[in-house]
Amino acid sequence: MSRTTFRNGTVLTxxxxxxxxxxxAAGTIVAIGKAGxxxxxxxxxxxxxxxxxxGFVDIHTHLREPGHxxxxxxxxxxxxxxxxxxxxxxxxxxxxxVIDSGHLVRYTIERGREVGLVEVASAGCVTAGRAGEKLxxxxxLWAAGVRLFTDDGDVVADAGLLxxxxxxxxxxxxxxxxxxIDPGLARGGHMHEGPVASxxxxxxxPSAAETVVVARDIELVRLTGCNYHVQxxxxxxxxxxxxxxxxxxxxxxxxxxxxxxxxxxxxVQATDPAFKMMPPLRSAADRAALVAGLQSGVxxxxxxxxxxxxxxxxxxxxxxxxxxxxxxxxxAAVVNDRVGLDPVxxxxxxxxxxxxxxxxxxxxxxxxxxxxxxxxxxxPKGVTDVRQSRSKSRNAPYFxxxxxxxxxYTMYAGAMTHEESGVLV
Amino acid sequence: xxxLLTTQDLDRDQLTMLLDTADGMVSLLExxxxxxxTLRGKTVATMxxxxxxxxxxxxxxxxxxxxxxxxxxxxxxxxxxxxESLKDTVLTVQALGVDLMVVRHGATGAPLRxxxxxxxxxxxxxxxxxxxxxxxxxxxxxxxxxxxxxxxVKIGIVGDIRHSRVARSNVFAFSTLGADxxxxxxxxxxxxxxxxxxxxxxxxxxxxxTGLDAVYLLRVQSERGGASVFPSLGEYRARFGLTAERFKxxxxxxxxxxxxxxxxGVEIDAVVADDPRALVLxxxxxxxxxxxxxxxxxLGGEADV
Numbered sequence: 227m228s229r230t231t232f233r234n235g236t237v238l239t240x241x242x243x244x245x246x247x248x249x250x251a252a253g254t255i256v257a258i259g260k261a262g263x264x265x266x267x268x269x270x271x272x273x274x275x276x277x278x279x280x281g282f283v284d285i286h287t288h289l290r291e292p293g294h295x296x297x298x299x300x301x302x303x304x305x306x307x308x309x310x311x312x313x314x315x316x317x318x319x320x321x322x323x324v325i326d327s328g329h330l331v332r333y334t335i336e337r338g339r340e341v342g343l344v345e346v347a348s349a350g351c352v353t354a355g356r357a358g359e360k361l362x363x364x365x366x367l368w369a370a371g372v373r374l375f376t377d378d379g380d381v382v383a384d385a386g387l388l389x390x391x392x393x394x395x396x397x398x399x400x401x402x403x404x405x406x407i408d409p410g411l412a413r414g415g416h417m418h419e420g421p422v423a424s425x426x427x428x429x430x431x432p433s434a435a436e437t438v439v440v441a442r443d444i445e446l447v448r449l450t451g452c453n454y455h456v457q458x459x460x461x462x463x464x465x466x467x468x469x470x471x472x473x474x475x476x477x478x479x480x481x482x483x484x485x486x487x488x489x490x491x492x493x494v495q496a497t498d499p500a501f502k503m504m505p506p507l508r509s510a511a512d513r514a515a516l517v518a519g520l521q522s523g524v525x526x527x528x529x530x531x532x533x534x535x536x537x538x539x540x541x542x543x544x545x546x547x548x549x550x551x552x553x554x555x556x557x558a559a560v561v562n563d564r565v566g567l568d569p570v571x572x573x574x575x576x577x578x579x580x581x582x583x584x585x586x587x588x589x590x591x592x593x594x595x596x597x598x599x600x601x602x603x604x605x606p607k608g609v610t611d612v613r614q615s616r617s618k619s620r621n622a623p624y625f626x627x628x629x630x631x632x633x634x635y636t637m638y639a640g641a642m643t644h645e646e647s648g649v650l651v
Numbered sequence: 652x653x654x655l656l657t658t659q660d661l662d663r664d665q666l667t668m669l670l671d672t673a674d675g676m677v678s679l680l681e682x683x684x685x686x687x688x689t690l691r692g693k694t695v696a697t698m699x700x701x702x703x704x705x706x707x708x709x710x711x712x713x714x715x716x717x718x719x720x721x722x723x724x725x726x727x728x729x730x731x732x733x734x735e736s737l738k739d740t741v742l743t744v745q746a747l748g749v750d751l752m753v754v755r756h757g758a759t760g761a762p763l764r765x766x767x768x769x770x771x772x773x774x775x776x777x778x779x780x781x782x783x784x785x786x787x788x789x790x791x792x793x794x795x796x797x798x799x800x801x802x803x804v805k806i807g808i809v810g811d812i813r814h815s816r817v818a819r820s821n822v823f824a825f826s827t828l829g830a831d832x833x834x835x836x837x838x839x840x841x842x843x844x845x846x847x848x849x850x851x852x853x854x855x856x857x858x859x860x861t862g863l864d865a866v867y868l869l870r871v872q873s874e875r876g877g878a879s880v881f882p883s884l885g886e887y888r889a890r891f892g893l894t895a896e897r898f899k900x901x902x903x904x905x906x907x908x909x910x911x912x913x914x915x916g917v918e919i920d921a922v923v924a925d926d927p928r929a930l931v932l933x934x935x936x937x938x939x940x941x942x943x944x945x946x947x948x949x950l951g952g953e954a955d956v
Contacts, residue, residue, distance in 0.1 A: 424842040425659075427780030427819055428759045432843075497760025541738050543758035545779065 228269070230637070231261050235273030235603060238280065238573045240592040248278055250599040253640030257595055273603050276634055279573035281313025281600035283580040283589045284554060285374060285403075286457060286481060286529035289315070289346070291337060292330075293322025298534035298618050300334075303554070304343035306532070306616045308643035310554040311633035313600035314345040314581065314589040315532075319356070320379040326351035326362040328370035335371060343643045345600075347586050349374045352382050352391045352402065359384075361391055368398050373585040376403035378457060379504075381439055383409055385446070392452035401453035401479075401583060404443055406464070407505055411435035416545050418491040418506040426497065428545070431506055433461035440464050444471050447478060455583055456480040458531050460505035462515035469524045479583050481529035482516050484553050484560040489513075489623055499540045499547030500623045503533065517565050520575060527580040530557045534619035552615065552622045558602075559610035560624065562631030569606070577602075599640040608632025654766045654773045655945055657782040658824040666791065666828055669944050673792050676940035676947075680716065690719035693950050696749040698724040698741070699776070700756040705911055705935060706776050706785075710753050713942035719950070722749060737761065738768055745769045751950055754778075772949040780814045786910055787820035788941040791828055793934050794865060797906055802829035807859050809835045809891055810869030810918055813842050813880075817910045818869060822848055835859050836891065839880035856891050860900055868893055868909045868918045884917050891918070898923045906930050 232248040237258060247261035284307065290298035298306075307315050317334050319325035325334060331348045338346020350367035352375045354360050364375065375395060382388045382404065392402050412431045417423050419430035440456055444467060447454045456468060459480045471478040489507045501507060519525035533550025540547050553560070558576060561567065567575060573592075581590020591597045610632050612624040636644035652665060661669075679687055695714040699707050707723070714721045724744065735743075741752065751772045754762040759779035766773040777783040791801060798804050806825055812818040812834050825832050826849040834841060834852045841852050853859055860866075871887060881887050888894070893907065898920070901907075907919075907929040915921045923929060 419843050421844040421847045424844045425819070425847070426759050427782075427814070427816060430843065497763055538736065542736065543756065543761035543764055545758040545760075546737075 228267055230269045230271065230642070232271050232273045232278050232601065232603060232635070233261065235276045235278035236569060237278045237593055238569060239594060243569050248593060248601065250601070250637065250640055253599050255593060255595055255597050255599050258593060271603070271635060275607065276603045276605050277569045277572070278593065278601060278603045279569070280577040280590055280593060281602045281636060281638060282311045282558060282576040283314045283584070283586060284312050284530050284532065284557070285316040285527065285580045285584045286378070286531045287315040287317055287554065288320070288533045288550070289317045289334070290534055291321065292333070296618070297536050300337040300346065301341045302616065302618045303532070304338065304341045304346070306552070306554045308343045308636050308638065309616055309633065310556065311558050311602040311604060311636050311644070312344055312554060313602065313636065313638040314347060314586055316347045316349050316374055316584050318378045319349050319351045319376065324351055324356045325349070326354055326356065326367070328363065328366040331367060331370035331372055344638055345586065345589060347584060348372060349376050349378070349403070351375070352377045353387065356380060358382060358387070361387070361394065364391070364394050364398070368400060372400070374401050374403050374455070374583070376405065376457065378403070378405045381405050381407050381409060385442060388443070389446050389450060392446055392450040392454070396450045396452035401455050403455040403457050404439065405457050406436050406439035406443065407431070408435045408439050411438070416502065416506070417494050418508045420491055420509055422491045422495055426495070433463060433508060433512065436461045436505055437463045437467065440467050444476065444478060447471070447476050451477070453477040454479070458483050458486065458505055458529065459516065459525060460486050460508050460512060462512045465515045465519040465524060469519070472524065479526045480524070481527045481580070482520055482525045483529060483531045484557040485551055485623060486513065486516055487520065487564045488560050493623065497544040499542065499544050500551065500621060502544055502547050502549055503531070503551050504549040520565055521567065521571065523571070523574070526575070527583060528557060528561050528575050529580060530554050534617055535621045536619055540621045550621065552617050552619055553624070555615055555617070556610055556612055556624050556629060558604055558633055559629035559631040562606055563629040599637055601635070601637040602633060603635040605632045605634050606630070608634070652948060655784050655949065656763055656766060656773065656775045658784045658787045658820045658827070661824070661827065663827050666824060669788055669941070669948065670792050670795060672944035672947060673788065673937070673940045676943040677937065680940055686716055686718060688718045689947060690714070690717040690950055693719045693750045694722060694748060695719045695751050695753065695946065696722045696724060696744050697753045698744065698755070700726045700737070700754070700761070701777070703755055703777070705938070706755065709935070709938040710776065710942050712939050713946055716939065717943055717946060719946065722747070737765070741765050741769055745771060751946065774945055774949065777816050780816050781819060783816040783820045785938070785942050785945055786817050787824035788945065789934055789938040790821055790867070790908060790910070791824050792937045792941050793908065793930050796937070797930065798864065800829070801825060804830045804864045805833070805862055806830050806865045806867055807833045807835050807863040808867045808869065809856060809893070811840045811872050812836050812869065813840050814872050815869050821867065822850055826850070833859055837881050837887070856897070860897060861902065864902065864905055866893060866901065866905065866907050868907065870910070870912060870914055871917055888917055893919050893923050895920045895922045898926070908934060911935070
């Protein structure tokens, strides 16, 4: 039987980081400690200086399949994810058709299995057709494996409808994940409301568009007891709301994207559509609050909102470009470079917490004997030089930039899915 | 200066040189044969992806007065209606053989993107609510003709500043040239965060009025949502219109400017619009001269602008 040993890395266990060897066989971690010399059947990987922890989990990926395979598909997205250190992704349901019933969930998961590079889980819509008018088949979705429910791309705006969804999901035990942007305050807007938008004369979206939705929704969490997750948090006052909800003991979590940690509305000045996404890049003060929130744990998780768009869709004036950027490949390096987390908090934000939020059973476990061999080895002192992408699309603000940190190895279910990233030539 | 995209890009020397050149063009346009051979053999494409009358005619006239050939393009009669992208459209026009593109577009930054795509100089003829730099040049030229300088001239810009590319262009051009600029509008028409603009702001026209040397009125732009951000046109006129009564309270030598088209009875009373101290038609005439100056400098006039 073939075995793999990650030798001499900083291993992230439930008891904290330890310098040790991690032995893997048959898809499972069989030992953590001082491994003997393995012989011919063992692949030895020198992990000196590397962090060896649970494979990353992205709870916000747009696979674009079915319906938009010219932007991305399950195979290309899985390749990108593996290169970024991910062993699992949660597919967003705003595909065509939208994922609002069980058979589409089963299709999405099955496509992930066929490709076999990462564990693909599927989110499901909150409302039928993602139309915001009546509930989707929540029981059916749940039975097919959905745990995270979202109309991502659109907010569930109707408070009465949202309350019914939360009553329902509270009973099932699911999580309501909200794309928190008030449609009235955001109407017509393309970027963050502030001095940059004023100078550009661009219709803009105030931070309050996010904060008012989360404030309202937290009141509904008090009412319903439903698990509630803020997607792609972007504004400092929203971070305050999440912190207060957590102090109160409410089941509220939040994710932040790498691009909101890396850039601000100042980067939009040149009107390059590579910097256009929803919610928009906000002020330097907002960015600082996001960084602090991720460090302290008020913001639980990093989630990429990997949102591929074809060149011809982004090669237009800013206001005409679709929202979204890709980022699965470089998220870990961007977070390491721009936030600088210790290894425990790093793997918590990249793996443990997101897996817990989306309830993915085989993912996000601190490394332990008997745990599934979903492992990422990350070099915090490495360099990721962003020049090209394995994605079908290249809509990202990262090109031409270098970030400290590199994903060296990704192992999914005992099989190596990626080796030696860093310099992409 | 390779392109003319915003007035924020221009320093005082560059603005002054363009205005000095425009002064010469004014003289040229006053001759019996108002045409010079300067740009003979050059082709200027005027590409208007958004409707325009005066700006397009003005650029056409400016190019022809310098003997350039003009190729015109309007969005409604183009392949854009067949789904062709902006990028393919401008690359197609470039391939036909042009030396300069004048671009108006409804989206902020579109001329900046065009400038990235093509190899010829690009003049922004208005992009969204962002910039309209040749308008600022012609307005600066008009004010300089009247006052001799913009240094210390007190200019009040009144109206829909938030949605106005004219205001954004003028704020930076006027203040770079030394003027003292006040923005006057209801709170919903002032820019949201203007702390980095070299201006004062107020919502009290009647307080500001008597101190001004020039009142620059903007059109209420209902097509940009202007009409939905104050209660009614009647209420707007009552508080922010330059009525005959307010006009009487201006300094005796103060002047009135408007970029056109004017909506008489809303932002300006007819009797004010027709007063000799309203410089509206002089602005239009100066527009040709200012645009001639821009074409001249971008198409191989002195390279050191």
